[in-house]
Amino acid sequence: MKPFSCAVVGASGMVGQNFIKILEERNTPLSKLYLFASARSAGRAVRFKGGELAIEELTHSVFDRGIDMALFGVEAEVSREYAPIAAKKGCVVVDNSSAWRLDPEVPLVVPEVNGEDIPLHKGIIANPNCCAAPAVVALNPLHKAYTVKRIVFSTYQSVSGAGVGGWEDLERTVKGEAPQHFPYPIAYNVIPHIDRFYEDGYTGEEAKLIAETKKMLHAPEIKATATTVRVPVFTGHSLSVNVSFEKAFDLAEARKLLAEAPGVRLQDDPARNVYPMPITAAGTDLVYVGRVRRDESFENSLNLWVVADNVRKGAATNAVQIAERVMGC
């Protein structure tokens, strides 16, 4: 495991902060860590492994320093500007925004699911949407065995998926203060609106979940639909997944496939109140799957309840896992 130099781009944001935290936690072998953000945050000190690192202003020239990898936790438009510059200068970018995810030249990766796509990169690798990542970790072992035909997703997404602004809005509105981030108070409410609305009535979040699931499973023929909903939870996205397969399945075998799948923890013992929940998934890197039930209303169908920490496996941990694979760790 050769140490590599790594930049965190967007180091002051929620995802960026989590990149730093996860690099430290995993003790990823780094020769040097650079922190970049907009001019507003430049100069700010960030704790890392007992020391302190200063955030530097992000400019085109920062990538002239021969940096091996960069973890981007910035808005899509910032990524569209800076990721190609970094890549051109030999720095492999793992980008957490939606900017590159559906680009046919860019691998979109969850290492446990389609790690084989990583070497196909041309300088940029995309990190999936925070619901799509757990969705494919849970669906992949079943897809391999039974071939997914159709999926109906309904999500229960935490406010940290909307970054610091979302987090603060839950704190604020629980106290009865007016929202500043979401259009309505999220405290004691659910809001069926994540990302912007398209002409067809779907949101960007719904479109991402559908398209990214198909891309990572290498199965453009899958039919899928989604309703994505914000709930008053700080950390942890939950998904109600109804999936129909091409082939017949045995329920006990499906459960066994899930239990043995990489990155999955089967939590499915209803008699003992064991099922996935955001409060137990938060702070961990696994995808929890439970409430595994045959759906008798349609042939070869199954209901699943899937929960993961959206900031970790849904974002930062997955990106660091990709970076480690690229660097041969």
Add this chain to the structure above:
Amino acid sequence: MKPFSCAVVGASGMVGQNFIKILEERNTPLSKLYLFASARSAGRAVRFKGGELAIEELTHSVFDRGIDMALFGVEAEVSREYAPIAAKKGCVVVDNSSAWRLDPEVPLVVPEVNGEDIPLHKGIIANPNCCAAPAVVALNPLHKAYTVKRIVFSTYQSVSGAGVGGWEDLERTVKGEAPQHFPYPIAYNVIPHIDRFYEDGYTGEEAKLIAETKKMLHAPEIKATATTVRVPVFTGHSLSVNVSFEKAFDLAEARKLLAEAPGVRLQDDPARNVYPMPITAAGTDLVYVGRVRRDESFENSLNLWVVADNVRKGAATNAVQIAERVMGC
């Protein structure tokens, strides 16, 4: 409109209190209101229309007084004991528990949907589950036009659906205190567990939603599945509904049918952030429908987002509406 005598059975519970509140609000023509509850609550005074009424202990003999109607807001086992006694003594019972809902001799009614079933009663009429009621109000106009074939429900249910204990558990766990009602803290969490678990992995709540929807739509041939989930909301149940029809539909026509359906308020203008939410549905008696989108992943399919006040239209208001119809109001 001839005034009638009415009893509220379970007058100290959350549903019972709401029966009293709704009777007052609607100014339902009453010649006399009796309040019954267990010995524990007997003697307690309850405000009604500027005066006070004392709660009396529920015994078999209270129904000897020639009471016209009784609204039952008690546990299923209490209802199984007392409803037949009341009915035998000529008092028509509207029961909010699950005790009688699937009894073929008992009409299960949402007046806007299957009010024609009311006169078929033999002394007991069942009030539906708090998710099934809004589900059928939203689905009925579409079912009449296009014939529902299959439904996938995922719910977002408020703590008031679990009564006073659920409400207090949200207040308690938001303050960081341990839960006393739910098996886990509901604050900042979602719990995929409502009612008890059956052998097949489904919960009682899921089974009720499926069976009651079919019964009220008079369509036992409908295929349906459900995942029911508790969310940290005080009042208002939300449902993500994916529905497939026998017949092709026009989206604009489907929207028009919903807009004109009795009991429905279409809230579907995403460009202006108009969609149903618990905080706007709470305190009202309508079923709000929005996020109406064609689901291209399956033939003749539609996604809907449905929200209603579970204590009102999902319970108390619907029961009072049934009582008024029985009494010819």
